[in-house]
Amino acid sequence: MPAPSHSVYRVDKFIVPAAARDEFMGRVAMIKDMLQAMPGCRQNLVLEQVGGPGAFNVVTFVEWQDAQALENATAAVTARYKEMNFNPQEVISRLGVTADIANYGAFA
Structure with missing residues (x-):
């Protein structure tokens, strides 16, 4: 019997300057739609x-x-970004956004 799989949580936190909000949130919405369509997204x-x-x-x-x-x-998102010529780190830097990005597991 295979071992049970456990959810993994990707939690990204950002400090977004007010002047950068609209562009940043537009990018976030695009990425959200892309991730939502991926297999395994709960x-x-x-x-x-x-x-x-x-x-x-x-x-x-x-x-x-x-x-x-x-x-x-x-892997799929990285390939898609390459096709789009999109560099998230460049956008974050250019907009003056501070990011804290990590993967988490549930505390038992």
Whole structure:
């Protein structure tokens, strides 16, 4: 019997300057749509801060079926970005966005 798969969560947090919000959120919406269509994507949320003292004002949260689904999606997105001549790091730098990007597993 195969071992059960465990969800993997990709959580990206951003500090987005007000002047960069529209362009940044447009890019985020494009990426959200791309990820939503990928096999193994269970949840895909974009959250924008509406109150509180936290520094990060945009958070993206994607739940993947398992590590393999995340790995497959990462490879597909990387290939798609290359086709589009899109460099997310360049956009983040140019817009003055601060990013904290990581993968998480659920605490048992």
